[in-house]
Amino acid sequence: MASKLILHIGLQKSGTTFLQHMLQHNAEALADAGVRYPVPADWDRGRRTVANHEWSSYGLLGTEYPWVSERRAAEEAPAWESVREQVRESPGTVLLSAEAMSVVRGPAARRLLESLGVADTEIVVTARSLGRALPSLWQQHIRNGRSTTFGGYLTGLAAHRDKGPDHVENELDAHIWRAFTLSGLARRWTDAGASRVTVVTSPGRPPELLWRRFAEAAGVPGLAEIPTVQSEGARAHGGLTAPETLVIAGLNDAMREGSWSRRSADRVRQLATERFQTRERRGAKVVVPPEWRERVAGWSREDVAALPGTGAAVIGDLGDLAYDPGRDGASAPTPEEAAAAGAEAALAFAELHLRGGSSLRRGARKIRRRLP
Missing domain, CATH: 3.40.50.300 (P-loop containing nucleotide triphosphate hydrolases)
Incomplete structure (x- = not known):
């Protein structure tokens, strides 16, 4: 013991x-x-x-x-x-x-x-x-x-x-x-x-x-x-800034209205959060x-x-x-900060979609080459 x-x-x-x-x-x-x-x-x-x-x-x-x-x-x-x-x-x-x-x-x-x-x-x-x-x-x-x-x-x-x-x-x-x-x-x-x-x-x-x-x-x-x-x-585990938090909250509202599955919604939040961590100018902190x-x-x-x-x-x-x-300091993010955070989240989703689409196109080409 x-x-x-x-x-x-x-x-x-x-x-x-x-x-x-x-x-x-x-x-x-x-x-x-x-x-x-x-x-x-x-x-x-x-x-x-x-x-x-x-x-x-x-x-x-x-x-x-x-x-x-x-x-x-x-x-x-x-x-x-x-x-x-x-x-x-x-x-x-x-x-x-x-x-x-x-x-x-x-x-x-x-x-x-x-x-x-x-x-x-x-x-x-x-x-x-x-x-x-x-x-x-x-x-x-x-x-x-x-x-x-x-x-x-x-x-x-x-x-x-x-x-x-x-x-x-x-x-x-x-x-x-x-x-x-x-x-x-x-x-x-x-x-x-x-x-x-x-x-x-x-x-x-x-x-x-x-x-x-x-x-x-x-x-x-x-x-x-x-x-x-x-x-x-x-x-x-990094924190979010004020504009980034508002973007995630907005996404949550939209996904709830669209009846997204929990797994899909979690993935969207993860993608956006990971993308936010790479930004140099992220806006004001949450206070x-x-x-x-x-x-x-x-x-x-x-x-x-x-x-x-x-x-x-x-x-x-x-x-x-x-x-x-x-x-x-100030608690509310500026419209410019919120717009920049929203754009960053959109880019994360766009890149994922484009990567997936490119992969599908490559796979289709390989299949076509094997057809008689």
């Missing part, structure tokens, strides 16, 4: 993929330091670009995640048993990493810790400013096929938050605030039986600073000297809408002020978690 368990819960858009790639890439160096990062044998199935333990946890917690079906949970059950087995077989420290564990409710958190059964369990949370996280969350919402405006998205979040902490902790659909209300997250895992909770603040850049802070929290500061590497999937900035700043102040009272240790600067609305 492992003598210690470190459970890394990276909030969405806090550098989680970067850290997981570093852990996977440096698994041998971790092992030399007495820390095992189990890499699932089938980690590269589906769309995953890096090894982590999120899908494995579906096998235990299942529909506790709002997006996981009972069928999917049953499919992942063997993966969770594999993780448990590796924890039982490891004599030293085991480190697991799963972003989605930030959203589970208290009973599910306790069930997970009891399933692993390691007495000395530390939770390491990586987090960033709410004012920086919300634009990224809305982008992901759009990339998942929605077309809600940023203001509409924030209205939905506000409705959950305004119902109070009990609602956030118990209502399945309030999962965003279960993750991003840091004080609630820290208390939840402490109450579930964790020995310690440590919050690592994400500075955004440089990534080396986040890695050093994480290595310190994991108790292996020597890893901080390892050069950082970028994941091959980093481009796929909190002006009419929401003071309210988001108030949420941020509440959460940062409540964190010290949880007993969680903090590595980094609490200032990294603050949101200064004065630093955000």
